[in-house]
Amino acid sequence: MIRSPFVLNVADLLGRDALSRPVNIDASAEWGMDMSRMSPDIPVEADLVLHPVSGGVAVTGSVRYTTIDTCSRCLDTFTTPRRATIGALFDTTEDDETYALDGHTIDVEQMLLDEVLLAVPVTQDCGDDCQGVVTSAENDLNTDPDTDGGESRSPFAALKDLLDQDLLEPGD
Numbered sequence: 708m709i710r711s712p713f714v715l716n717v718a719d720l721l722g723r724d725a726l727s728r729p730v731n732i733d734a735s736a737e738w739g740m741d742m743s744r745m746s747p748d749i750p751v752e753a754d755l756v757l758h759p760v761s762g763g764v765a766v767t768g769s770v771r772y773t774t775i776d777t778c779s780r781c782l783d784t785f786t787t788p789r790r791a792t793i794g795a796l797f798d799t800t801e802d803d804e805t806y807a808l809d810g811h812t813i814d815v816e817q818m819l820l821d822e823v824l825l826a827v828p829v830t831q832d833c834g835d836d837c838q839g840v841v842t843s844a845e846n847d848l849n850t851d852p853d854t855d856g857g858e859s860r861s862p863f864a865a866l867k868d869l870l871d872q873d874l875l876e877p878g879d
Contacts, residue, residue: 713816717757717764717797721811725759738820742777743827746786749773753819755793763798763808770819778833785833791826793818 712734719725732753738745745751755768770791777784796805797813806818 711814711816713819714812714814715757716811717808717813718811720757720759720764722759727756727758730755730757732815732819736772736816736820738823739774740824740827742779742829742831743774745823746773746775751819751823753793753815755815760796760798762800763796763805764813766793766795766797766813766815766818768793770823772823774827776831776833778837779830780832780837780839783833783837787831789823789826791822793822795822 712732715730720728730753732755733750735747736745736751737747749772751770751772753768753770755766758765758767770793771788772791773786773788775784776787795818797808797818798805799808801807806813806815
């Protein structure tokens with residue numbers, strides 16, 4: 708049975724005289740959203756400290772990871788190294804503010820996923836030199852000069868001929 712690197716034994720932290728201890732996690736993860744996803748070639752690196760608290764374990768630290776992002780303006784992809792701060796509580800209560808303490812183990816994967824995805828911007832662009840969105844399927848503002856003489860090559864251009872001319876002209 709393969710054990711997840713995100714599942715940690717915390718039995719030593721649940722006693723009366725328990726001391727905090729550091730934990731390092733270096734593992735691949737397949738996390739992502741629409742415009743950003745984790746790079747499969749670069750592992751997630753988490754430097755955590757597990758602290759004993761009444762009824763559970765507090766986890767603090769940071770996580771380093773690299774995302775493959777898609778520019779929201781030109782749709783090119785680029786990689787971005789990132790870092791997020793971690794702070795969470797694991798206990799036996801079932802509420803939305805803590806993560807589950809399952810006997811003597813905690814699974815920090817969901818906590819790391821939550822913190823990583825919250826730290827990634829919703830929209831991103833590839834830089835200040837990005838020219839922006841494409842104006843038609845045939846050209847790219849970052850590489851192609853405007854060769855269409857200003858006339859739209861939109862796939863919807865033909866629809867304007869179908870509209871009643873009375874609707875297009877202002878009323879009398």
